[in-house]
Structure formats: structure tokens, C-alpha cells
Amino acid sequence: MSRPEILHPLFAALASLPGIGPRREALIARAVGGTRAIDLLRHLPEGVIDRTARPRLDAAMPGRVATLEVTVVRRREPRSDAAPWVITVEDGTGELDILLFGRGGVRAEQLPVGARRLISGELKLDRGRLVMPHPDFILPPERAGELPAIEPVWRLTAGLRPWEMRRAVAAALATLPDLPEWADPALVRRERWPGWAEAVRAVHHPDSEAALAPEHPARARLAYDELLAQQVALALSRRRFRTLRGRALAGDGRLRAAALAAFGHALTPAQATALAEIDADLAAPVRMLRLLQGDVGAGKTIVALLAMLRAVEAGAQAALMAPTDLLARQHHATIARLCEAAGVRAVLLTGREKGRAREAALAALADGSAAIAIGTHALFQEAVAFRDLALAVIDEQHRFGVHQRLLLGAKGGEVDVLVMTATPIPRTLLLTAWGDMDVSRLTGRPPGRRPVVTLAKPAAKIAEVVEAVGRRIAAGARVYWVCPLVSESEETDLAAAEARHADLARHFPGRVGLVHGRMKGPAKDAAMADFAAGRTAILVATTVIEVGVDVPAASVIVIEHAERFGLAQLHQLRGRVGRGTEPSYALLLYDEKLTETARRRIETLSATDDGFAIAEADLDLRGGGEALGTRQSGPPQFRLVELPAHRDLIAMARDDTALLLERDPDLASPRGAAVRLLLHLFEREAVIGTLRAG
Structure with a gap:
């Protein structure tokens, strides 16, 4: 899906911005985590320097940032490479030494004896004398307008200086296009939010420490945009999945009964409820996409096995994919024993199966003599073919990407998908990363589990x-x-x-x-x-x-x-x-x-x-x-949303999405067209292809 031309400046390379050559581009890319103007604009300030304090030198305090108007009275050149330039200035009430180390001679030229200068930086004490090492600003008084009263502070990387980041952000802000409003106008008025471009400018030019707070209207506005893009993408993805033809899987319960007898315990009420919800999905003629979440030891594996056995009873196959070799082997050890009692063959397929064992497993899946496969990501390699895969179970969903989930689902025709996690997911986050799924929740402990x-x-x-x-x-x-x-x-x-x-x-x-x-x-x-x-x-x-x-x-x-x-x-x-x-x-x-x-x-x-x-x-x-204990996984790594501060915005974005798609299912209205731009802006354009008026 090609990106609209109006957004091209935002997705241009950092090097296309004025003043950014190869060295600076590499440093900025490392600091902001991307190589495009939009990555720089999403790198929000994390602090401010207040330069409004203008004390007299006789009242100036070390350890604080001060802006001073002074006259240069003496200059002392460095006696060695390690020594600084020492430039003494005064304001009529006291003296201060400006220290310039390293290649400070270039800046020393800005401070000739007798010159009147505006300097701003942090004051320190050096052997009882007030000093300012490397002022942030040295300006003639007539250029005072160039000195920011409140200066944003962005996270940097080694070798990147604050003024370089400041200039780069200014160059990126200059590329901001005028985009149509995609948020609900009534919501924008109620929350007193600025428009998108105005909000981007405001977050990079905070006028106080308070402007950095997640609740500030500009920050909340941008967080809402990110959530709205995500909720619309999830809703369209879910809608498309719901329209995919599935097949009704019906079983006679014979294999399940044998496995449960070997298991030795009746299902808990929570397990029985979850299984009934899964069964209803399996019986429907549309695809299942359900999340089974349960606490540690809540008994998800037996529920998943019984779901897989329903597929087998219907004459088809099922697969369970685990994130690690260790977990796949453990699942196989548990499941194979119960399957054996039901007369069902379950094979193991990980990256460690080699030679004849691997060939035998592949052949058994291809000819259908193995009804259940358990493995790691090795299951969706090209060489793995099923005779008739009808149900894919994915354990610890947050360790797999959606792409991998779809690859496994593509191993059969009309495959139902059941995702499991032992990591309880806060209700807030269920609306984000897992918003395209139905959810079954296991509570309580199975028999025999002790606190x-x-x-x-x-x-x-x-x-x-x-x-x-x-x-x-x-x-x-x-x-x-x-x-x-x-x-x-x-x-x-x-x-x-x-x-x-x-x-x-x-x-x-x-x-x-x-x-x-x-x-x-x-x-x-x-x-x-x-x-x-x-x-x-x-x-x-x-x-x-x-x-x-x-x-x-x-x-x-x-x-x-x-x-x-x-x-x-x-x-x-x-x-x-x-x-x-x-x-x-x-x-x-x-x-x-x-x-x-x-x-x-x-x-x-x-x-x-x-x-x-x-x-x-x-x-x-x-x-x-x-929130799921793994940095690389779990819910999406938001760039603009800060949880829990923005949790209320998630429900707002979800409700707005539902209303929008109910009134304008193909995003064909003027607001719908703006939302399409929003999807491109947050690189969720893949779902636009599911719309009739693409």
C-alpha cells in the first residue's frame, strides 16, 4: 500500500534534513531509534532547562543554571593541552571565570576583552571561586532573542551534542505537513486538544516542566493518535478475520474422554467454561481467534489439548507451538502421554530433531498418521506440511509476532487459532496488543496446586x-x-x-x-x-x-x-x-x-x-x-503513549473506533480519509487493503 505523497517529508531520511551529514545522521539515528524525520519527531523531550534565572553575580548560587549579562575583563590562554582557557567576566557586583577546555579556543574568540556578552550555563565552585565551564550559550546582548527561556532536553547518545539535536528537531518540525483532522471533533473540543501539527510543535517546545507531563493536552493528543491508529487497525484486522470462512469442527467426545481419564482430574469450573467458549468457536463456520489466559499453573495445557482433540475427532490435525525448545519438549512429554491413552499420535518437531527422527515426524504429519504436532518455530518452516491442519495453538503469544502466528495458520485451510499465555494481562492492555482476539480467562487453581x-x-x-x-x-x-x-x-x-x-x-x-x-x-x-x-x-x-x-x-x-x-x-x-x-x-x-x-x-x-x-x-x-516482564515482547512498544497515565485514552480510542466503523465501515467519508492517513502515519497501512474503497 503506497504512502500518500503528503506524508513523504515525514518519512524522508534524516540526511535529507538541512545540517545533517553522515556523522550526525548516524548519531541521531542511534539516539532516536530510527533513520527518518518521523522517528526524530517521536523522540519527545524528557526534561527542560530553565534559563529564566538572571541573578547578579554577588547573589549567584553554584549548582544552578543562570543567564548573565557580563563584560569580559581578562583572558588567560591554556598553559598546556590539559589546561582550559580562563576568561574572567564581571557584571559590576562580582566576577566569574568561564572555563573552556579542549578546543575551547574557537569559543574563546567569541569573548574578546571589553566585549559585552549574554552567557547561560551551570554555575560551579572551583577552589572557592565561581566558574561556568563551557557555557551553553554565548551571545551578544542584541541577539538575546535566540536564547530559549525554557530549553527542551532530549535523550542523546555519546558524541551527540544538545545543540545538534535541537537543530535537527527544528529541521524536522519545518517539514510538518498540514493534515486533516482524524480525531472526533467533539472529543477534540471536549479535551481542549490542539491539532496534530500544533501538538507536535508544542511537545518539542515545552514552556515549563509541567508541559512534559503525560496529561498535558499536546502529549495526550499525540498519545490518543497512536492509540486510535492501533484500535482502528485492530478492529479492521479483527473484522477481516471474522469474515474469513472457517469450518465447523464437531467431535463425539470419545478421544477427550480417554485423555481426561488418563489425566485423572475433572476440569475446574473455569476450565470447563473456557473449553465451552472454545468449543462454540470451533463449531462456528468462521475462524476462531481466541486468547486463553490463565495464571501460573491455572491448567491451560489440558484445555488446549482437549481443544486439539476436538479437531482430531473431526478428522483433522492440530499443532501447538511453544517459544522455547525446553517448553516444547515439556508440552510433548505431558500431551503425548494423554494422547497415547486416547490412541492419538503426537510428534515433536523442534530445531533439534535431525535425520530419521525429523523425517519420520514430517512424513507422519504429511500423511495424517500423526494427528498432533508439538514444536517451536520449526513448525512453520517450509518443509513442514500437514495433511489437514484445522487448529493452531500458540503458547506464550507475547514471544511470537503476529507474522509468525499467521505463518502457522497458513499451514492449513481455514485454520482456527488459539493463543495461550501464562502471563496474566492487565485489562487495560487486553484492549491494545490483544484487541483483535476473543478472550477466555482461567481463574483459580486446579486440584492439588498449593499456595x-x-x-x-x-x-x-x-x-x-x-x-x-x-x-x-x-x-x-x-x-x-x-x-x-x-x-x-x-x-x-x-x-x-x-x-x-x-x-x-x-x-x-x-x-x-x-x-x-x-x-x-x-x-x-x-x-x-x-x-x-x-x-x-x-x-x-x-x-x-x-x-x-x-x-x-x-x-x-x-x-x-x-x-x-x-x-x-x-x-x-x-x-x-x-x-x-x-x-x-x-x-x-x-x-x-x-x-x-x-x-x-x-x-x-x-x-x-x-x-x-x-x-x-x-x-x-x-x-x-x-508489563509482561520482557522488553522485546508483550504489548506494543508505544512511542507516544505512556501507561498507566494514558490508560483512559485506550477505552476512548476503542469506543471512537467502534462508532467510526459503524457509521463509515470503509473509511470513505472525509474523516475516514483522514483516518487512512493516520494509519499510514503509524505504519499500519496493511489493514487498508481490507477496505472496499482502498
Whole structure:
């Protein structure tokens, strides 16, 4: 879908803007996360410098930004390369030294003796004398109009100077086209929002610290635009999916009954309700796109299996895709046992299946002798062909993109899609990233699941924790020991895990295993198998165990530096225990220099094990970008929306979208045409092809 010409300046390369050469383009692109003018315009200021303070020098305070009108009285050239130019100025009440290091000679030329100058910068004390190192501005008094009273501060990158960012933003603002209004005019009047272009200019020229607040009309307006684009795109995508022909899958319940008998427990009321909702979708002649969300251990897997068996009863096939090899193997171990009881063959297909095993699995899927496939992203490789795929189940949806979801769905004709997540999603976010899906929610615990006692301990008490762990393993318990999220560097995290493994191995020789994401598959499998079988009693791990790992005998989890993990991630990790009949414990070791946010996070986790309550608290504490505990995934990484501050705008955008598409389903009206521009502006134009008047 070609982009309208009116938007071309916004999507032009940064290098096309005046004053931006290759070096500056690379630095700005690194700072703003993109190479186009629109990326620069979406890089909002995160602070301001107030230059309105104009004290006399005898009253000037170090540590503050001041704007001064002064006269140059002395200049001292540097005595060495390391020394600064020292230029002394006065205003009749006192003196100040301007310090210019490095290539300061160029700026020193702006300060000849006797010249009157306006200078602005931060004041400091140097050996009892007031100084201003490298003023931000040096101007003749007649050019005072060039000095901003309130100067925006953008996040920079090494080598990029504030004035370079300021000039680049000004150049990008000069390209702003005059676009028609896409928001509901009544809403714009009610909220007293500026127009789009006016709002973009306003956020880059804040007139006070208060103008940076998410609630400021200009910021709220731009956040609403981003949400409206997303809600319209979701609604059109959902509408298109709902019109795709599906097929009615009916079963006689025979295979389900056999699997449930082998499972050994009746479904909980919540599981039965979710399955009934899924069954209604499967029976309908349109495609299913449903999200099954449940707390840690809520029993999603059995619901998914029963849904897959309905497809098999109808004479078709089903597939389950998991995000990691470890989780795919675990799903296969659980599901294959229940399928065997029902006389159904389930094959495993990950990147690790090679040679004859892989060929046999591929052949069985192609000829239909295997009715269920379980695997990783390997399932949607070109070589994988199904005889008749009717249902695709995708586990931990937030780790896959929509593109991957569609690829798996394309492996069959009229494929129904069921998405699962063990990460409870705040209701606010359900309207964003998952707004195109119907939702089933599992609450409560299946029979046999016990609450986990959660205790927080300062890191200084680690010796006591090691002692307590020793007592538990002497009593037959098995213990996960999760190492800290040290940094964004996997190598650093790995080093921390290896160091803890070595330390615990000295206390408990031969009883400690290690598992991390850099291990080869067979070594990881062996470490997990040793722990599951009790050959090792302690498993030191990175967050590779976060999702889905199921060892019912494990009843203790120790999480080091718990303050470094997100709340949802801590809850996921805690869910690795409490799966058996023994009382279970989670020990959170924290650094005593806690931030307020980290303290609230640990208090919340200690106070409740309700994942949905935790998800809402996590959204409030961290905002939407990380509310699922993984930076790369989860809800969309908004550029202009700030959650939770803008949560009310989500419902407004959803309601406005519903009304708009009801009145103008093909976006053919003048406002509809403006909304099409909005979709292009936020690069959601793919859905425009679904409209009749494209």
C-alpha cells in the first residue's frame, strides 16, 4: 500500500534534513531509534532547562543554571593541552571565570576583552571561586532573542551534542505537513486538544516542566493518535478475520474422554467454561481467534489439548507451538502421554530433531498418521506440511509476532487459532496488543496446586538462606536457585550463575546442577532430567526456567537480587514451585538499597499470589512497555503513549473506533480519509487493503 505523497517529508531520511551529514545522521539515528524525520519527531523531550534565572553575580548560587549579562575583563590562554582557557567576566557586583577546555579556543574568540556578552550555563565552585565551564550559550546582548527561556532536553547518545539535536528537531518540525483532522471533533473540543501539527510543535517546545507531563493536552493528543491508529487497525484486522470462512469442527467426545481419564482430574469450573467458549468457536463456520489466559499453573495445557482433540475427532490435525525448545519438549512429554491413552499420535518437531527422527515426524504429519504436532518455530518452516491442519495453538503469544502466528495458520485451510499465555494481562492492555482476539480467562487453581509462602530477605542473610536450603534438601526437597538479572549482557548473567553454582557446589558436593540459555540442548536436557529425577537437589538457573518448566517435586525457589526482576517475571518464577503436594516456599533475596519501586514490587509479591492483581500492579509500577516482564515482547512498544497515565485514552480510542466503523465501515467519508492517513502515519497501512474503497 503506497504512502500518500503528503506524508513523504515525514518519512524522508534524516540526511535529507538541512545540517545533517553522515556523522550526525548516524548519531541521531542511534539516539532516536530510527533513520527518518518521523522517528526524530517521536523522540519527545524528557526534561527542560530553565534559563529564566538572571541573578547578579554577588547573589549567584553554584549548582544552578543562570543567564548573565557580563563584560569580559581578562583572558588567560591554556598553559598546556590539559589546561582550559580562563576568561574572567564581571557584571559590576562580582566576577566569574568561564572555563573552556579542549578546543575551547574557537569559543574563546567569541569573548574578546571589553566585549559585552549574554552567557547561560551551570554555575560551579572551583577552589572557592565561581566558574561556568563551557557555557551553553554565548551571545551578544542584541541577539538575546535566540536564547530559549525554557530549553527542551532530549535523550542523546555519546558524541551527540544538545545543540545538534535541537537543530535537527527544528529541521524536522519545518517539514510538518498540514493534515486533516482524524480525531472526533467533539472529543477534540471536549479535551481542549490542539491539532496534530500544533501538538507536535508544542511537545518539542515545552514552556515549563509541567508541559512534559503525560496529561498535558499536546502529549495526550499525540498519545490518543497512536492509540486510535492501533484500535482502528485492530478492529479492521479483527473484522477481516471474522469474515474469513472457517469450518465447523464437531467431535463425539470419545478421544477427550480417554485423555481426561488418563489425566485423572475433572476440569475446574473455569476450565470447563473456557473449553465451552472454545468449543462454540470451533463449531462456528468462521475462524476462531481466541486468547486463553490463565495464571501460573491455572491448567491451560489440558484445555488446549482437549481443544486439539476436538479437531482430531473431526478428522483433522492440530499443532501447538511453544517459544522455547525446553517448553516444547515439556508440552510433548505431558500431551503425548494423554494422547497415547486416547490412541492419538503426537510428534515433536523442534530445531533439534535431525535425520530419521525429523523425517519420520514430517512424513507422519504429511500423511495424517500423526494427528498432533508439538514444536517451536520449526513448525512453520517450509518443509513442514500437514495433511489437514484445522487448529493452531500458540503458547506464550507475547514471544511470537503476529507474522509468525499467521505463518502457522497458513499451514492449513481455514485454520482456527488459539493463543495461550501464562502471563496474566492487565485489562487495560487486553484492549491494545490483544484487541483483535476473543478472550477466555482461567481463574483459580486446579486440584492439588498449593499456595506458595513468599518470604523476602536482605542479601546480607544469604548464609542463613543457604543453611535453610540445606535443611530442606536433607528433608528431600528440591530447590531452584535463580541467579540475578545482572545486566543486558547474557555473558554477565551467565558468569553470575556459574559463580553461584560453584559456591553452592562447595556446600553441597554432587547435589547441584546448572542450566542456562547458552547451554547446548542435550546438556540442558540432562541437567533438567537430573533435577527432575532427584539426582541433583539444587538447580542453579538463569531465567531460562521462567516459563513452563514443570518439576512437581521442586518446592523451594530462591531468587537472588529479586529487586532487579519485574513483578510479572517474579510471579512467573515463583510459579515453578507449588506444583506438588509439599508445602512450597519462594525466598526473595534483595539488596537493602532498594528503590521505592523495587520495595513496592517485593511487598506486592509477598502479599498476593493472584497473577491478575499482580499484572495490574506491574502496569502501575512499570508502565506498558515492560508489563509482561520482557522488553522485546508483550504489548506494543508505544512511542507516544505512556501507561498507566494514558490508560483512559485506550477505552476512548476503542469506543471512537467502534462508532467510526459503524457509521463509515470503509473509511470513505472525509474523516475516514483522514483516518487512512493516520494509519499510514503509524505504519499500519496493511489493514487498508481490507477496505472496499482502498
